[in-house]
Amino acid sequence: xxxxxxxxxxxxxxDEDFAQWYTDVVREAKLCDYSGVKGCLNYLPNxxxxxxxxxxxxxxxxxETGVENVYLPVLIPESLLQKEKDHIEGFxxxxxxxxxxxxxxxQERFCVRPTSETLFCDHWSKTVQSYRDLPKVWNxxxxxxxxxxxxxxxxxxREFLWQEGHTIHATYEEAEQRTVMMLNVYKDFVQNDxxxxxxxxxxxxSEKFAGAQDxxxxxALMHDGKALQSGTSHFFGKTFADAFDIKYSDKNNxxxxxxxxxxxxxxxxxxAIIMVHGDDSGLVLPPRIAPVQTRVIPIAxxxxxxxxxxxxxxxxxxxxxxxxxxxxxxxxxxxKFSEQEMLGxxxxxxxxPKDIExxxxxxxxxxxxxxxxxxxxxxxxxxxxxxxxxxxxMFDRAKTFxxxxxxxxxxxxxxxxxxxxxxxxxxxxxxxxxxxxxxxxAATGGATSRCIPExxxxxxxxxxxxxxxxxxxxxxxxAY
Amino acid sequence: xxxxxxxxxxxxxxDEDFAQWYTDVVREAKLCDYSGVKGCLNYLPNxxxxxxxxxxxxxxxxxETGVENVYLPVLIPESLLQKEKDHIEGFxxxxxxxxxxxxxxxQERFCVRPTSETLFCDHWSKTVQSYRDLPKVWNxxxxxxxxxxxxxxxxxxREFLWQEGHTIHATYEEAEQRTVMMLNVYKDFVQNDxxxxxxxxxxxxSEKFAGAQDxxxxxALMHDGKALQSGTSHFFGKTFADAFDIKYSDKNNxxxxxxxxxxxxxxxxxxAIIMVHGDDSGLVLPPRIAPVQTRVIPIAxxxxxxxxxxxxxxxxxxxxxxxxxxxxxxxxxxxKFSEQEMLGxxxxxxxxPKDIExxxxxxxxxxxxxxxxxxxxxxxxxxxxxxxxxxxxMFDRAKTFxxxxxxxxxxxxxxxxxxxxxxxxxxxxxxxxxxxxxxxxAATGGATSRCIPExxxxxxxxxxxxxxxxxxxxxxxxAY
Numbered sequence: 023x024x025x026x027x028x029x030x031x032x033x034x035x036x037d038e039d040f041a042q043w044y045t046d047v048v049r050e051a052k053l054c055d056y057s058g059v060k061g062c063l064n065y066l067p068n069x070x071x072x073x074x075x076x077x078x079x080x081x082x083x084x085x086e087t088g089v090e091n092v093y094l095p096v097l098i099p100e101s102l103l104q105k106e107k108d109h110i111e112g113f114x115x116x117x118x119x120x121x122x123x124x125x126x127x128x129q130e131r132f133c134v135r136p137t138s139e140t141l142f143c144d145h146w147s148k149t150v151q152s153y154r155d156l157p158k159v160w161n162x163x164x165x166x167x168x169x170x171x172x173x174x175x176x177x178x179x180r181e182f183l184w185q186e187g188h189t190i191h192a193t194y195e196e197a198e199q200r201t202v203m204m205l206n207v208y209k210d211f212v213q214n215d216x217x218x219x220x221x222x223x224x225x226x227x228s229e230k231f232a233g234a235q236d237x238x239x240x241x242a243l244m245h246d247g248k249a250l251q252s253g254t255s256h257f258f259g260k261t262f263a264d265a266f267d268i269k270y271s272d273k274n275n276x277x278x279x280x281x282x283x284x285x286x287x288x289x290x291x292x293x294a295i296i297m298v299h300g301d302d303s304g305l306v307l308p309p310r311i312a313p314v315q316t317r318v319i320p321i322a323x324x325x326x327x328x329x330x331x332x333x334x335x336x337x338x339x340x341x342x343x344x345x346x347x348x349x350x351x352x353x354x355x356x357x358k359f360s361e362q363e364m365l366g367x368x369x370x371x372x373x374x375p376k377d378i379e380x381x382x383x384x385x386x387x388x389x390x391x392x393x394x395x396x397x398x399x400x401x402x403x404x405x406x407x408x409x410x411x412x413x414x415x416m417f418d419r420a421k422t423f424x425x426x427x428x429x430x431x432x433x434x435x436x437x438x439x440x441x442x443x444x445x446x447x448x449x450x451x452x453x454x455x456x457x458x459x460x461x462x463x464a465a466t467g468g469a470t471s472r473c474i475p476e477x478x479x480x481x482x483x484x485x486x487x488x489x490x491x492x493x494x495x496x497x498x499x500x501a502y
Numbered sequence: 503x504x505x506x507x508x509x510x511x512x513x514x515x516x517d518e519d520f521a522q523w524y525t526d527v528v529r530e531a532k533l534c535d536y537s538g539v540k541g542c543l544n545y546l547p548n549x550x551x552x553x554x555x556x557x558x559x560x561x562x563x564x565x566e567t568g569v570e571n572v573y574l575p576v577l578i579p580e581s582l583l584q585k586e587k588d589h590i591e592g593f594x595x596x597x598x599x600x601x602x603x604x605x606x607x608x609q610e611r612f613c614v615r616p617t618s619e620t621l622f623c624d625h626w627s628k629t630v631q632s633y634r635d636l637p638k639v640w641n642x643x644x645x646x647x648x649x650x651x652x653x654x655x656x657x658x659x660r661e662f663l664w665q666e667g668h669t670i671h672a673t674y675e676e677a678e679q680r681t682v683m684m685l686n687v688y689k690d691f692v693q694n695d696x697x698x699x700x701x702x703x704x705x706x707x708s709e710k711f712a713g714a715q716d717x718x719x720x721x722a723l724m725h726d727g728k729a730l731q732s733g734t735s736h737f738f739g740k741t742f743a744d745a746f747d748i749k750y751s752d753k754n755n756x757x758x759x760x761x762x763x764x765x766x767x768x769x770x771x772x773x774a775i776i777m778v779h780g781d782d783s784g785l786v787l788p789p790r791i792a793p794v795q796t797r798v799i800p801i802a803x804x805x806x807x808x809x810x811x812x813x814x815x816x817x818x819x820x821x822x823x824x825x826x827x828x829x830x831x832x833x834x835x836x837x838k839f840s841e842q843e844m845l846g847x848x849x850x851x852x853x854x855p856k857d858i859e860x861x862x863x864x865x866x867x868x869x870x871x872x873x874x875x876x877x878x879x880x881x882x883x884x885x886x887x888x889x890x891x892x893x894x895x896m897f898d899r900a901k902t903f904x905x906x907x908x909x910x911x912x913x914x915x916x917x918x919x920x921x922x923x924x925x926x927x928x929x930x931x932x933x934x935x936x937x938x939x940x941x942x943x944a945a946t947g948g949a950t951s952r953c954i955p956e957x958x959x960x961x962x963x964x965x966x967x968x969x970x971x972x973x974x975x976x977x978x979x980x981a982y
Contacts, residue, residue, distance in 0.1 A: 055625075055629075057574060057575050057624070058579055058582055058621070058624050059575045059577045059578070059579060059612060062575035062577060063575070064572065064573075064574050064575070064621075064625050065572055065573040065574070066572055067570035067571065067572055067640070070570075070571050070572050070573055071570070071571070073573075090547035090550075091547065091550050091551070091554060092545055092546055092547055093544075093545040093550055093553075093645070093663060094537060094544050094545070095537050095539045095542035095543070095544070095661055096542075096576065096614065096645055096647065096661055097539045097542060097598075097614075097647075097661070098539070099538055099539060102538055114605075115604050115605055116604050117604065118577075118600045118602065118603045118604075118612075119600060119602040119603075120598045120599060120600050120601075120614065121599065121601045121602065122598065122599040122601065123598045123599075123649040124595050124596050124597065124598075124649040125594075125595060132598075134576065134577075134600065134614065141538070144537070144538050145535075145537065145544050149535075160547070164645075165573070165576055165644075167576065167577075169603040169604040181575055181576055181577070183573060
């Protein structure tokens with residue numbers, strides 16, 4: 023079993039050096055690697071297949087709420103990007119500029135899109151006329167480019183994949199409802215399908231998206247106690263509509279500006295899956311999103327009938343709708359087990375001569391390593407039960423971890439202690455002033471406001487930092 | 503019916519001015535429009551939904567042949583693009599260059615990908631080591647940018663959407679098989695699902711892809727008699743492998759270069775759907791690819807029970823798996839009919855008080871305008887038969903048109919006459935010399951070699967232009 027050892031030994035222990043463990047898992051599971059373009063990733067088959075499943079699942083949820091998909095250009099003229107003041111201020115330092123087309127210099131520079139609010143608004147300003155044209159509930163799946171200085175696979179790279187939804191509405195209420203609706207779509211998807219429990223709420227002024235009136239966020243807790251912003255939904259009010267002059271005439275022929283929203287989830291979420299569920303043997307994928315749900319591994323496959331029976335099993339499971347593969351390579355079973363574990367495939371099915379004799383197979387759970395003997399006649403139904411159980415257990419374990427890492431503080435001493443020992447989310451009261459937010463970050467050595475949850479608790483009447491009257495209870499944490 | 507007239511009158515007659523008709527249909531069916539970035543399109547919901555169906559269908563076919571999806575960066579360093587001589591010569595004049603990242607000038611320019619052979623090869627040169635790593639059969643769905651001077655919606659734009667498959671293999675035979683396999687996947691898809699009959703074969707030397715040893719093509723005939731190259735599959739041999747040093751060690755530990763292929767279909771194919779099937783009332787979409795297969799249109803919807811029954815019908819059709827929508831707006835039925843026809847929705851179902859009384863509906867075919875009375879009890883099964891019939895009839899009509907526009911010529915006089923009167927494809931013998939190809943184009947005023955079909959006929963022993971011994975029978979035509 024020398025080989026088997028080698029594969030596991032190629033990754034650092036998670037509790038020893040979390041950052042290195044993360045890098046090792048991404049590399050050994052062949053999810054992505056760095057391309058020849060500094061800070062840009064190659065999304066390799068194992069990683070991209072996870073993204074494809076996320077896309078399919080989210081896209082279905084979007085369409086059930088009336089979303090239509092579109093595709094707008096990868097380039098944005100500089101003049102367009104500049105139309106909304108806060109927006110250009112937020113993005114100018116981190117965009118890449120196209121200055122030459124073919125052999126000629128361009129008259130106006132284009133940036134490679136960092137986000138597409140300006141393109142959607144430009145289109146709508148030219149095409150929306152009447153209340154009959156509203157609402158527009160559009161989305162695009164694409165990549166965006168942000169010229170980051172430091173990068174990490176999935177978490178922060180110069181180019182990343184995402185969806186960006188953009189909508190316009192006749193009324194304030196409808197736009198606000200859409201903002202919250204999409205937050206809830208994300209929340210439901212991440213909790214149910216990715217088995218990742220969340221803390222959700224509004225961002226503070228300083229953490230909002232450039233140009234937004236309100237930014238809602240879903241925040242997940244990684245195994246190292248750090249928070250990962252995993253999806254956002256923005257309410258713009260009339261900010262962009264006024265900057266781009268998007269007006270419609272109502273039934274009485276009166277002109278009004280539209281209300282706008284945008285919302286996005288990116289490949290960053292793959293980082294969350296790794297850091298919430300992964301262990302010292304590698305990736306652990308939630309069954310609902312796993313590209314392969316089970317891998318059939320023949321034991322003593324050189325013996326007569328084993329490969330045949332294993333293939334038969336794979337085909338019947340495939341026909342029953344499972345995402346299933348077989349490993350019939352000439353590697354040793356031990357090596358095959360290690361590889362299946364590294365890839366995070368939720369179950370493997372071991373089938374050898376003795377199993378065939380007894381008309382059974384052995385299902386091994388990736389998350390708990392529990393071995394379950396199942397009769398060959400029942401495997402088609404049992405496997406689905408086992409996968410559902412894994413999905414539920416993964417969420418429950420992550421929820422227990424999250425709950426044990428949410429604490430509260432009413433003094434800065436308390437906050438400092440909890441932030442530096444327990445990590446996780448710390449609930450504390452805040453006066454609403456940006457200066458206090460900055461001071462808290464400085465005093466704790468990195469605690470930022472993650473969100474203002476909808477369900478408020480009154481831990482104290484006073485801001486934890488300045489002692490003035492508290493306005494909100496805020497979740498604080500160290501963020502990726 | 504003033505409004506109804508207006509919608510149809512907004513498009514030019516197809517036989518009067520084909521180019522204008524095309525532009526009008528694209529605009530009125532709201533498939534795409536020009537963005538604020540010169541030559542770049544906004545793919546709007548009606549157009550993008552067609553692309554989504556094309557993607558889903560092709561992607562399924564790809565995966566059945568073992569293709570894995572990936573995503574590689576949107577930017578390519580200049581030094582990488584230059585590694586293969588023919589490739590850079592072909593693409594340098596038409597790429598857009600990124601020269602600044604954030605606020606700083608870059609040390610090396612990046613181009614926005616015009617195609618990604620160089621990125622795939624760069625990755626493989628670093629990761630492929632042994633025969634066990636082969637083959638790689640990868641594909642990505644993305645957009646590419648080519649700085650075209652003149653543009654037309656779908657047919658030629660600076661940015662377009664496509665899939666690009668890239669594969670490497672241990673042997674010449676395996677790579678060649680893959681090249682032809684993908685051509686056949688395209689052929690089957692376009693003929694069966696888009697109802698577009700094809701002429702297929704190899705490209706001549708001068709029409710090949712930059713860097714390829716062989717380019718295979720599928721060519722469709724538009725209603726104006728012009729040809730549209732609709733998909734290509736390239737065999738590179740070792741050209742790129744040698745330029746990028748992609749080597750693997752075989753079982754005996756000997757080093758060999760890999761053999762490579764690439765293949766692509768783009769949003770251009772949407773142009774083919776429009777120009778093969780469309781008519782004076784607008785778009786006509788093949789049922790298998792139509793985003794909406796039937797639109798329920800209530801007649802006298804203000805009368806009691808009509809809207810209710812129409813919605814009931816829609817819901818039962820949706821439950822039965824049809825892609826169905828209802829038009830319950832306050833527009834007149836005539837206007838609704840015009841709009842459904844403009845959008846190319848393959849059928850509409852009219853349902854009014856009398857129909858309800860008689861427990862029936864009226865299905866109207868978009869392609870022939872035939873009205874079919876169907877009992878309400880049978881609509882769920884009948885509709886699928888009608889859609890299949892439409893699909894078949896659309897292909898048959900296009901095939902009849904194609905067949906009547908394939909002629910042959912053995913003298914240049916004959917070729918000139920047929921090329922300028924009948925248009926379409928002209929079969930003629932060719933010596934294989936590039937100069938003759940150029941002379942034929944000049945003499946006819948635009949006939950280019952479309953492909954050398956696999957099934958050769960001997961029309962004459964001599965090249966139609968120079969009279970020297972003929973090597974191939976070639977399909978000639980005027981191309982988009």
